[in-house]
Amino acid sequence: MRVERKLEVVSVIGAGSWGTALAMVLADNGHHTRLWSHNPSQVEEINSTHTNEKYLPGITIPELVKGYGDLAEAVSGVETIILAVPTKAIREVLKKIVQFQKEPLTIVHVSKGIEPDTLLRISQMIEEEMPSNLLGEVVVLSGPSHAEEVSLRHPTTVTVSAKNMLAAERIQDLFINQNFRVYTNPDVIGVEIGGALKNIIALAAGISDGLGYGDNAKAALITRGLAEIARLGVKMGASPLTFSGLTGIGDLIVTCTSVHSRNWRAGNMLGKGHHLQEVLDKMGMVVEGVRTTKAAYQLAEKFDVRMPITSALHGILFNEVNPKDAVDGLMNREKTHEVEDLANILDSNPAK
Ligand SMILES: NC(=O)C1=CN([C@@H]2O[C@H](COP(=O)(O)OP(=O)(O)OC[C@H]3O[C@@H](n4cnc5c(N)ncnc54)[C@H](OP(=O)(O)O)[C@@H]3O)[C@@H](O)[C@H]2O)C=CC1
Numbered sequence: 081m082r083v084e085r086k087l088e089v090v091s092v093i094g095a096g097s098w099g100t101a102l103a104m105v106l107a108d109n110g111h112h113t114r115l116w117s118h119n120p121s122q123v124e125e126i127n128s129t130h131t132n133e134k135y136l137p138g139i140t141i142p143e144l145v146k147g148y149g150d151l152a153e154a155v156s157g158v159e160t161i162i163l164a165v166p167t168k169a170i171r172e173v174l175k176k177i178v179q180f181q182k183e184p185l186t187i188v189h190v191s192k193g194i195e196p197d198t199l200l201r202i203s204q205m206i207e208e209e210m211p212s213n214l215l216g217e218v219v220v221l222s223g224p225s226h227a228e229e230v231s232l233r234h235p236t237t238v239t240v241s242a243k244n245m246l247a248a249e250r251i252q253d254l255f256i257n258q259n260f261r262v263y264t265n266p267d268v269i270g271v272e273i274g275g276a277l278k279n280i281i282a283l284a285a286g287i288s289d290g291l292g293y294g295d296n297a298k299a300a301l302i303t304r305g306l307a308e309i310a311r312l313g314v315k316m317g318a319s320p321l322t323f324s325g326l327t328g329i330g331d332l333i334v335t336c337t338s339v340h341s342r343n344w345r346a347g348n349m350l351g352k353g354h355h356l357q358e359v360l361d362k363m364g365m366v367v368e369g370v371r372t373t374k375a376a377y378q379l380a381e382k383f384d385v386r387m388p389i390t391s392a393l394h395g396i397l398f399n400e401v402n403p404k405d406a407v408d409g410l411m412n413r414e415k416t417h418e419v420e421d422l423a424n425i426l427d428s429n430p431a432k
């Protein structure tokens with residue numbers, strides 16, 4: 081593979097499973113990689129035993145990855161940071177960076193969420209928090225990519241997207257290697273919406289499995305889930321084509337069918353009758369789909385888009401609706417066409 085790779089010092093902000101796995105990809109590509117954690121004992125573990133047992137048990141982290149506990153030191157002198165904290169921590173971390181940063185930064189975010197109430201995508205939150213003199217480019221990296229498999233160097237494909245395609249291509253070159261194939265896509269809205277909303281459907285797929293339903297139900301959730309994600313995304317300005325790509329159907333498949341998925345696992349416990357708070361306490365890792373369900377429910381109202389699966393999940397998570405009743409509700413809705421646009425054309429054609 082021919083890659084114009086300029087070796088850099090790169091900072092990864094957030095040493096959870098995804099930040100650690102991405103730091104390993106960067107180190108495999110020869111970049112000196114600073115992995116920042118707000119947890120001092122984790123920094124100590126990364127530097128002394130080259131492990132991160134809580135998040136990636138059994139994995140050895142390459143020597144080129146160094147743990148940092150001081151955020152200003154971790155970001156000092158770098159051109160690019162990879163922002164790998166959960167969506168709800170993004171503003172807090174950026175507010176800290178703004179206090180000491182002097183030079184513009186390219187920010188690559190790898191989180192999958194939408195902010196409830198403001199209804200902002202992550203790139204919009206970054207643009208809001210960073211003064212323009214400190215913000216170079218904003219790039220999103222997304223796609224079907226469980227950290228556990230990336231850290232084992234199993235073949236993985238992702239997509240990077242930015243308003244400025246040259247920035248996206250630079251980040252493509254930073255990460256791409258024989259195990260980690262990176263595509264570009266100019267559709268930032270579609271990439272961010274697909275990545276965030278697939279977590280809602282993964283929670284629903286987990287619930288379905290937890291209830292003991294089978295592959296038919298899961299295929300239905302994936303397919304009709306994609307339909308409602310695309311319906312909303314297109315209204316928000318995304319290209320419909322993006323939803324048939326890695327950050328759309330690709331990420332939906334992996335998250336709805338993999339035991340690695342925290343969203344699927346959380347859903348599975350809910351389907352087996354556990355209470356939401358108990359499930360989140362047990363997970364010990366971020367389950368982005370819960371907050372994103374709230375945001376997507378609000379977006380559906382704002383854009384006047386039908387999102388029956390999101391709406392059913394919203395009932396389960398926030399209004400004590402019994403999961404089995406929610407499934408019954410979905411199955412007993414008014415009959416409809418599968419492809420609405422086609423149906424609208426037929427409905428307006430008197431000769432049909
Ligand atoms: N895991 C995966 O396979 C993938 C995850 N993603 C996305 O990446 C994002 C991060 O997920 P992931 O790494 O899996 O999450 P994890 O739960 O594994 O780790 C989150 C990390 O962020 C830290 N953190 C939490 N809150 C703060 C805060 N306020 N300030 C600083 N650090 C904080 C946590 O620290 P602490 O240990 O102290 O809690 C932990 O190190 C999510 O949006 C997720 O959807 C995307 C693709 C793949």
Ligand SMILES: O=C(CO)COP(=O)(O)O
Pocket residue numbers: 192223224225226227279282331334335340341342343344366367368
């Ligand atoms: O986004 C992911 C894989 O692409 C990870 O999903 P979970 O957060 O559900 O583990």
